[in-house]
Amino acid sequence: MTISFHPDASLTSLVLRDVEGVHFDSLRVEAGETTSPKSAKAVYIQRGGDIAFRGAEIAWSNDGDPSNDGSGVFADGVAGLVVENSLIHDVRNGIVVTSAHDVSITGSRVANILADGVSVSGTTNMLIKDNLCIDFAARGTSGVHPDCIQLQAGSRAIANENIRIIDNVSLKGFGDTAQGIFVKSKYVGVPHRDILIENNLIKQSVTLGIYGENVDGLTIRGNRVLSSPEADTPPRILVRDPSSGVVIENKTAWRIVAPAGATVSGNTALED
Ligand SMILES: [Ca+2]
Numbered sequence: 484m485t486i487s488f489h490p491d492a493s494l495t496s497l498v499l500r501d502v503e504g505v506h507f508d509s510l511r512v513e514a515g516e517t518t519s520p521k522s523a524k525a526v527y528i529q530r531g532g533d534i535a536f537r538g539a540e541i542a543w544s545n546d547g548d549p550s551n552d553g554s555g556v557f558a559d560g561v562a563g564l565v566v567e568n569s570l571i572h573d574v575r576n577g578i579v580v581t582s583a584h585d586v587s588i589t590g591s592r593v594a595n596i597l598a599d600g601v602s603v604s605g606t607t608n609m610l611i612k613d614n615l616c617i618d619f620a621a622r623g624t625s626g627v628h629p630d631c632i633q634l635q636a637g638s639r640a641i642a643n644e645n646i647r648i649i650d651n652v653s654l655k656g657f658g659d660t661a662q663g664i665f666v667k668s669k670y671v672g673v674p675h676r677d678i679l680i681e682n683n684l685i686k687q688s689v690t691l692g693i694y695g696e697n698v699d700g701l702t703i704r705g706n707r708v709l710s711s712p713e714a715d716t717p718p719r720i721l722v723r724d725p726s727s728g729v730v731i732e733n734k735t736a737w738r739i740v741a742p743a744g745a746t747v748s749g750n751t752a753l754e755d
Pocket residue numbers: 543544545546547548549550551552573
């Protein structure tokens with residue numbers, strides 16, 4: 484079933500619980516302000532599957548105050564999710580995916596972000612491609628450390644497997660600094676597996692452009708990690724142990740730090 488929204492139509496929130504096979508065209512959610520930003524979700528999908536959003540616009544309050552915004556899309560336990568050509572703005576987290584599989588986030592823009600653009604845990608088979616993160620709130624606001632794309636193991640201690648992060652762009656824009664692509668599991672013996680980070684552009688001014696830790700099978704290829712003009716700490720590529728099967732190649736970055744045993748070749752370092 485496909486639900487197409489009239490250009491004048493909007494919702495204040497959308498909850499899909501155990502829903503199967505519904506595709507939304509041009510959904511608009513204007514969620515307004517929230518007094519509980521950590522738990523509030525403009526679009527909440529719990530279980531179910533084969534859910535798609537194409538051409539959506541999902542936003543909390545566009546008032547210059549990032550502390551009154553909740554998350555844009557929060558998907559938990561979903562079997563099959565597409566977010567395509569959508570705009571998600573004025574959010575705490577743009578898109579949160581946890582304990583899901585077969586997920587595609589493509590061609591979308593996440594702007595005016597307090598925490599993370601895309602945050603993923605416990606998920607298998609996911610494509611994150613052709614997205615843009617821009618205009619982060621001041622780092623440290625409400626204690627957050629923003630990233631464009633973050634892979635973590637979450638509170639359930641389940642890492643991610645087979646995640647492809649390709650052709651995304653993270654820019655400072657008119658906002659503050661943020662990390663680019665951050666991949667870490669804090670649980671011993673629970674590594675992420677088979678992670679590809681390819682041809683992304685990160686132009687920022689904090690140390691971690693691309694970061695990996697506790698990953699089994701990590702390929703970082705063809706990315707550009709560049710400083711924004713006012714950078715005092717240019718971003719770098721940093722991969723830490725415990726990690727195995729690490730390949731870093733054909734990348735441009737100010738500095739590349741890899742663990743022993745990594746295959747590092749064909750990179751251009753911008754060290755001055
Ligand atoms: Ca706001």
